[in-house]
Structures are given as C-alpha cells and as structure tokens.
C-alpha cells in the first residue's frame with residue numbers, strides 16, 4: 029500500500045509526466061473540475077468533455093483518498109469507447125444525439141426528434157389501419173387511439189382533419205325526419221314529413237327509460253293516447269298515429285304539425301302580451317276547444333299558453349293531455365281527485381284547503397281565466413317566487429286587475445267570474461261563451477289575421493329541407509315518382525350537399541311562405557334572424573317582406589293563374605331562374621300540400 033502510494037502521482041503535472049507518451053500534447057487532459065462544472069462542460073460536447081475517471085480504478089481506494097484519481101491511457105480510451113457505444117445505441121433508435129453539437133443545432137435535434145416520433149407513430153398507425161378505411165369516424169377513432177397511446181404533447185400532436193358532421197336523410201316508418209322543434213318533460217318533439225301525403229307532422233319521441241323514471245310516466249302517456257284517440261275537433265291537436273320501436277326503446281306519437289305555441293307568440297312580443305283583439309281570438313278558440321272536451325267528459329287540467337298550439341292557419345289547438353282526466357260517465361258532476369297542472373294556473377281548491385275532490389271542468393275554467401289575464405296583460409294575477417307562498421296567494425289574495433293595460437268593464441267582469449275562488453260560483457264554459465265580452469267582436473286587424481302577418485316574419489324553416497336537397501338536388505324527380513317507402517330512397521346518388529342541417533347551407537330559405545320569386549330576388553335580409561315586430565308598431569295591411577319601392581310582397585300561396593302568368597303575346601313568361609330552383613319548388617310543394625286539420 030505504502031509503496032504504491034509513494035509511487036503514485038499526486039498532481040496533474042506528475043500524471044502527465046508519468047502516464048502520457050511524449051507525443052501527447054500537454055494540457056489535453058485537464059484537472060478534474062467540480063461536479064457542476066463537469067455537467068456544464070458535458071453539455072457542451074466532446075471537445076470539452078472531462079472524464080470523471082472511475083475512483084475504483086485498479087481497486088485502489090487509497091489512491092482516491094489521497095488525491096486525484098490516476099488517469100491511465102487505457103482508462104481514457106475505454107471511457108471514450110463506452111461513450112461512443114452509448115451514442116451508437118441512441119443514434120440507432122433515432123431518439124437523440126447529443127455529441128454532435130458542432131454540426132447540429134438545437135432546431136436540428138428537435139426536427140430529428142419529431143421525425144423519429146413521426147416514424148414510430150406511422151408504423152403504429154399502420155398497425156391500426158385496415159383497408160379500406162370505411163368512414164371518417166373510424167379514422168378519427170384510430171387517430172385518437174394512436175395519439176393517446178403515444179401520449180404526445182400538444183406540439184407533437186398530429187392534427188386530424190376535422191370531421192364534417194354529415195347527417196344523412198333519415199326515413200323511418202314512412203316519414204322523412206327533420207330537426208327538433210320542441211322539448212317537453214317527456215321527450216323531444218321533431219318535425220317530419222309523411223312521404224305518402226307530403227304532409228308536415230310533429231312527432232313526440234319518448235324513451236321507455238325516461239317514462240319509467242317519471243312517476244306515473246307510462247300511465248300518463250297511455251291515458252294521453254287513449255284520450256286523444258277519441259277526440260276530433262278543430263281546437264284540439266289531432267293525434268295521427270302512435271307506434272313504438274322496441275329495439276330503440278322508444279315510443280312515438282304523431283301529431284298534426286303546428287307552427288308554434290301561444291306562449292311563443294307572447295314571448296316574441298317585447299311587452300310580453302298580445303292585443304285585446306288577439307287575446308279575444310285566442311280565448312274564443314280556447315273556450316270552443318274546452319267546451320268540446322267538457323262535452324266529452326274530459327278535464328284537461330293543464331290549460332296554459334304553453335299548451336295552446338297554433339296551426340299553420342292559426343287555429344288554436346289544445347295540446348298536452350298528459351294529465352287530462354276522463355271523467356266517468358256514471359258521475360253527474362266533474363269531480364276529480366288527482367291534482368295536476370302548472371302551479372300558477374291551478375285553482376284555489378287544488379292548491380289551498382283540504383278538499384278531497386274538485387271540479388275538473390271548473391278547474392279548467394280557472395286556468396282559462398289566468399290564461400286570458402296573461403294574454404292581455406303579460407302578468408299573472410297570483411304570482412310568488414316560492415311555491416308555498418304562491419299557493420297561499422292563490423287561496424287567499426283578492427283578484428286585482430292589471431294596471432299596465434286598460435281593461436274594459438266587460439273584460440273585468442269576465443275575469444272576475446272566471447277567477448272566482450268559489451268554484452261553485454265560477455263560470456262554466458257555457459256561461460263564458462255567452463258572456464258579453466266573449467260574444468263581442470273586435471276590428472278584424474286586431475284578430476288572428478294580424479298575428480298571422482307577424483308570424484310570417486318569424487323563422488320557421490322546414491327542417492327536412494336539407495335532407496330533401498341532399499336527396500334530390502341535381503337528380504331526377506324520383507321522389508315524386510318512386511314507390512313510397514321504396515328502399516331505393518335510401519340509396520339515391522349523389523348526396524350532393526350532405527344534408528347538413530345548418531341554416532348557413534340555405535341562407536335564403538327562411539319562411540314557409542316564401543315564393544320562388546322571393547328566392548329569385550335574393551335573401552330577405554343579411555342572414556340575421558328576423559325578429560317579429562311588435563303588433564303595436566307595425567301597420568297591419570302591408571306585411572313586411574322583400575319589397576322594393578314599397579309595393580306589397582307576393583301573396584303567401586300563389587294561385588295557379590299567377591304561376592302560369594302569360595306575357596302580352598300569349599306566350600308563357602319565362603320566370604327568372606331562382607338561385608336555388610329546387611328550394612323554390614319544394615317551398616311551393618309544401619305550402620300547397622301542408623294541411624292543418
């Protein structure tokens with residue numbers, strides 16, 4: 029040990045003298061730096077590389093303790109060899125190469141790194157790929173899977189071309205399906221077209237699961253179907269058919285199509301109320317519908333503006349018979365026991381007090397009274413934020429007439445009679461229909477004709493239109509000549525525009541009433557949805573439309589003479605070609621074939 033230590037060099041000068049050959053330039057191996065310095069130097073590359081020589085070199089611990097470790101030529105060579113071998117391995121998997129700083133920049137390394145990743149990803153992706161890749165969804169899935177598997181960060185993520193969501197036209201049970209037009213507590217309501225009659229319909233779609241979850245859900249739906257099946261009145265929404273598709277777990281109720289509800293009409297008004305004439309027209313139709321229902325021994329129990337639909341010819345249709353009750357024919361009065369409905373529209377006998385039973389017909393008349401109050405004033409006679417307070421208010425607070433609108437003595441009298449807390453004194457439907465305010469007439473332009481004009485300016489697109497365009501634009505008129513329900517309908521080619529249900533695809537198509545001329549003249553506005561103007565600010569005689577120089581727009585439905593107009597020489601006038609001819613054709617088609625009753 030001692031002998032060894034005495035002969036071992038202890039300074040770098042001695043090391044150089046003892047172990048380096050004379051050919052070696054002095055200073056090529058520098059004194060060992062501190063750890064941090066070594067790290068820095070290592071990062072710089074091979075030229076400045078300092079070899080931290082193994083302290084166990086030769087198994088001599090003392091040498092380490094007593095001074096810097098001896099640096100032998102073969103140790104240096106081995107270290108260099110080992111380093112090179114490492115480098116080879118790293119280079120071979122293409123991950124990085126940190127020893128060629130003199131030829132590579134940081135950017136080069138990053139590019140190489142990314143390229144390496146790309147190659148690996150590509151090979152992985154090829155594992156996933158199968159020929160032919162059937163559709164975009166599968167490709168998107170594969171891309172996501174690969175990216176997830178590779179755990180790439182955002183920079184290295186390969187962007188997949190975003191999918192264009194294409195909705196293929198859908199046929200089911202003889203109907204071409206459109207978009208959602210309403211949402212209820214039981215499910216959605218969609219617009220469809222009966223492909224046999226080309227009639228617009230509304231379909232209420234209910235899932236078995238949801239019906240099971242709602243307390244009494246199935247019973248309500250069954251009862252609604254049973255009641256509606258027996259009804260046929262112009263002021264009651266018509267149930268066309270019912271079917272279910274067990275594999276989908278859904279039940280469908282097909283109704284006549286309506287353009288909206290009275291509630292929507294109110295909501296479109298800035299003042300949230302209608303004119304007295306409009307309210308009168310709606311109320312009259314409501315009472316006619318109620319009178320029919322009561323004559324059939326049915327209490328609706330949920331009369332409110334939201335459950336009054338407006339058909340295409342603006343007939344009021346009572347809908348939503350989910351809580352309606354069929355009163356037994358063996359019962360003399362309209363006694364009901366099950367309290368249902370919307371709190372603000374419920375009568376005192378239902379919400380306050382402890383009656384075992386109540387008169388269902390009279391309860392409907394109370395709700396009709398609240399509806400009338402709401403139509404004319406936009407307010408509710410009994411309103412509280414908290415349910416219990418509301419019930420208390422309905423039961424105890426006196427009726428106060430609305431202050432925001434002038435109420436005639438006749439209307440006030442009718443409201444008092446309808447909103448009588450004593451249901452025995454309350455007006456029945458027949459009483460109401462003989463009341464002076466009910467039988468009064470109002471100027472024509474304050475009735476529903478005026479509402480109709482304003483409704484024309486609303487956005488009510490035919491939601492199946494994109495599907496129709498996708499199916500038939502640029503193809504023959506097979507739709508009209510094909511066998512109805514023929515499977516060919518599904519396979520028609522080409523689907524030129526994909527049938528996306530977005531308004532941008534059809535910026536010009538806004539209104540059912542639009543004529544081919546309207547379309548030829550260009551869009552009605554700059555693409556913004558048109559807000560229905562207030563009834564109080566619009567003149568009633570000239571409906572707003574794409575008029576130039578103040579002339580009235582073309583009537584909603586063109587007569588045949590107008591369509592076949594001839595010029596002075598008896599020749600048929602060549603119509604200006606519309607931008608989208610098919611759109612115009614379909615618009616006409618559905619205008620003339622859509623029925624409302």
Ligand SMILES: Nc1ncnc2c1ncn2[C@@H]1O[C@H](COP(=O)(O)OP(=O)(O)OP(=O)(O)O)[C@@H](O)[C@H]1O
Pocket residue numbers: 209210211212213214215217230232265283284285286287288289334337347348350
């Ligand atoms: N025949 C129809 N034509 C057009 N739209 C309709 C038709 N029936 C219903 N709708 C729309 O769908 C919405 C929901 O319909 P409906 O009230 O029948 O469903 P619901 O599940 O019984 O709703 P809720 O019990 O919550 O009132 C309606 O507010 C209306 O906007």
